[in-house]
Amino acid sequence: MHINSLLDPAQWQMPNGGPLYVQLRRYIEKAILEGILPAASALPAEREIAALTGLSRVTVRKAVKRLVTEGLIVQRRGSGSFVASKVQKVEQSLSRLTSFTEDMARRGMTVSSTWLERGLFMPSPQEVVTLGLRAGDSVARIARLRCANEQPMAIERASLATHFLPNPLRVESSLYAILEESGNRPVRAIQRISATNIQEADANILGVEPDVAGLRIERTSYLPSGRVVEFTQSLYRGDAYDFVAELQISG
Amino acid sequence: MHINSLLDPAQWQMPNGGPLYVQLRRYIEKAILEGILPAASALPAEREIAALTGLSRVTVRKAVKRLVTEGLIVQRRGSGSFVASKVQKVEQSLSRLTSFTEDMARRGMTVSSTWLERGLFMPSPQEVVTLGLRAGDSVARIARLRCANEQPMAIERASLATHFLPNPLRVESSLYAILEESGNRPVRAIQRISATNIQEADANILGVEPDVAGLRIERTSYLPSGRVVEFTQSLYRGDAYDFVAELQISG
DNA sequence: TAGTGGTCTAGACCACTAT
DNA sequence: TAGTGGTCTAGACCACTAT
Numbered sequence: 192m193h194i195n196s197l198l199d200p201a202q203w204q205m206p207n208g209g210p211l212y213v214q215l216r217r218y219i220e221k222a223i224l225e226g227i228l229p230a231a232s233a234l235p236a237e238r239e240i241a242a243l244t245g246l247s248r249v250t251v252r253k254a255v256k257r258l259v260t261e262g263l264i265v266q267r268r269g270s271g272s273f274v275a276s277k278v279q280k281v282e283q284s285l286s287r288l289t290s291f292t293e294d295m296a297r298r299g300m301t302v303s304s305t306w307l308e309r310g311l312f313m314p315s316p317q318e319v320v321t322l323g324l325r326a327g328d329s330v331a332r333i334a335r336l337r338c339a340n341e342q343p344m345a346i347e348r349a350s351l352a353t354h355f356l357p358n359p360l361r362v363e364s365s366l367y368a369i370l371e372e373s374g375n376r377p378v379r380a381i382q383r384i385s386a387t388n389i390q391e392a393d394a395n396i397l398g399v400e401p402d403v404a405g406l407r408i409e410r411t412s413y414l415p416s417g418r419v420v421e422f423t424q425s426l427y428r429g430d431a432y433d434f435v436a437e438l439q440i441s442g
Numbered sequence: 443m444h445i446n447s448l449l450d451p452a453q454w455q456m457p458n459g460g461p462l463y464v465q466l467r468r469y470i471e472k473a474i475l476e477g478i479l480p481a482a483s484a485l486p487a488e489r490e491i492a493a494l495t496g497l498s499r500v501t502v503r504k505a506v507k508r509l510v511t512e513g514l515i516v517q518r519r520g521s522g523s524f525v526a527s528k529v530q531k532v533e534q535s536l537s538r539l540t541s542f543t544e545d546m547a548r549r550g551m552t553v554s555s556t557w558l559e560r561g562l563f564m565p566s567p568q569e570v571v572t573l574g575l576r577a578g579d580s581v582a583r584i585a586r587l588r589c590a591n592e593q594p595m596a597i598e599r600a601s602l603a604t605h606f607l608p609n610p611l612r613v614e615s616s617l618y619a620i621l622e623e624s625g626n627r628p629v630r631a632i633q634r635i636s637a638t639n640i641q642e643a644d645a646n647i648l649g650v651e652p653d654v655a656g657l658r659i660e661r662t663s664y665l666p667s668g669r670v671v672e673f674t675q676s677l678y679r680g681d682a683y684d685f686v687a688e689l690q691i692s693g
Numbered sequence: 694t695a696g697t698g699g700t701c702t703a704g705a706c707c708a709c710t711a712t
Numbered sequence: 713t714a715g716t717g718g719t720c721t722a723g724a725c726c727a728c729t730a731t
Contacts, residue, residue, distance in 0.1 A: 236697060266697095267729080271698080271729095385657070386638075386655040410689075434634070503717085520708075521709085523717080
């Protein structure tokens with residue numbers, strides 16, 4: 192069916208069917224999910240949708256807005272609106288302690304990282320407590336954007352005592368590989384997982400819309416001795432990751 | 443400071459400071475986070491904010507919209523807009539297999555549930571595969587809204603073979619307690635965790651705004667024999683839950 | 694330069710709440 | 713009945729893209 196007749200109000204508008212922007216949104220959503228509007232295809236311009244549907248442009252934008260937040264549509268100013276292509280989901284175990292680099296390599300995916308921060312800093316109170324730092328100690332921080340197959344997946348912000356990572360610039364890809372060299376690879380970790388709407392700054396880094404759902408993971412890793420090695424805060428795209436955990440009966 | 447002078451454009455508007463709705467949103471957000479606008483206090487009506495700030499009502503609504511999505515502000519039609527009170531976060535272990543009822547009781551919280559669905563149904567293809575049903579078998583479904591201290595926390599949709607739950611109406615509070623009676627309490631489970639923007643229907647049930655971030659958990663539970671007992675899909679409010687997992691070194 | 698999405702206005706009517 | 717948020721319009725100007 193031609194896109195113009197697709198948007199004819201008779202196709203989607205029902206009296207007493209609720210707000211017009213909701214009806215239009217659901218109709219477009221359905222068309223995308225059913226493949227009538229294939230990935231990467233262009234939507235008509237907002238002004239044209241308005242003309243075809245008989246709605247104002249404001250209402251059209253309101254209809255499209257949530258589909259953009261959900262990641263079904265990508266809007267590019269000056270260029271147009273396009274049906275987004277689906278992101279491949281990745282699974283990660285929640286019971287084995289693995290490194291991102293090794294984990295992706297095992298799947299045959301190409302890993303790349305962009306450095307957001309790397310160096311020695313004055314520790315925050317939380318870092319002092321969690322890493323067990325002493326007064327005057329500085330802290331090593333490495334923050335990076337993690338990509339798999341060129342696709343941004345997560346922001347990872349790790350903090351370590353300088354004892355374990357005197358020179359943060361030495362970390363090129365795998366932090367755990369570096370820690371292994373000095374016999375300080377952690378063997379145990381506590382992870383705290385929650386869901387959060389990704390805020391503007393991080394959304395820009397991850398290339399998603401603000402308010403998209405993301406997984407926030409705080410990880411504290413330990414040596415066999417019980418000493419804390421690293422404290423990492425990560426933010427994963429909700430549409431790109433599945434975490435898998437195996438549970439045992441409660442004691 | 444009086445609310446009216448608080449909203450004076452001179453207080454928050456900067457030339458070249460970006461879109462007006464973003465500037466106003468950040469300003470109101472800051473006022474809430476700093477406690478200048480305490481929980482449960484009423485914001486001025488949208489028309490009044492528009493008059494005080496010199497903006498149109500549309501722009502004021504746009505500024506407030508995201509704060510509503512983030513759960514900082516609650517809007518009630520016909521009544522007004524109010525600063526939301528913070529939700530108490532709850533932790534749940536990802537390594538021990540516990541029941542919601544028992545878990546909350548251990549914390550001294552009052553558990554209540556509202557039934558969304560309870561009975562025998564024709565199974566979906568996914569239920570047939572996951573639960574290992576035979577042709578013609580029906581499936582027992584119990585779906586409920588879980589609350590702790592009157593606060594909606596999660597939607598839980600469980601499916602079981604009728605062999606394990608011949609009469610779903612018998613489940614009053616704890617499903618696991620019922621399963622225990624017949625010696626069918628699961629001892630192991632696989633959970634799959636991801637983040638998602640909570641859609642309209644579920645958002646209404648949970649009493650949150652559409653698009654708020656939530657944790658989606660799919661759990662398949664097993665008997666010691668390896669047979670699947672239940673398959674549960676849960677949706678937790680992102681602002682109400684922290685899941686905690688302990689990881690061991692990868693093999 | 695033509696076309697696109699991003700922002701913003703002034704005004705209208707509706708459904709709902711509180712009284 | 714007065715006040716509130718929810719929806720919707722017609723129009724304007726801007727920043728950016730593609731050519």
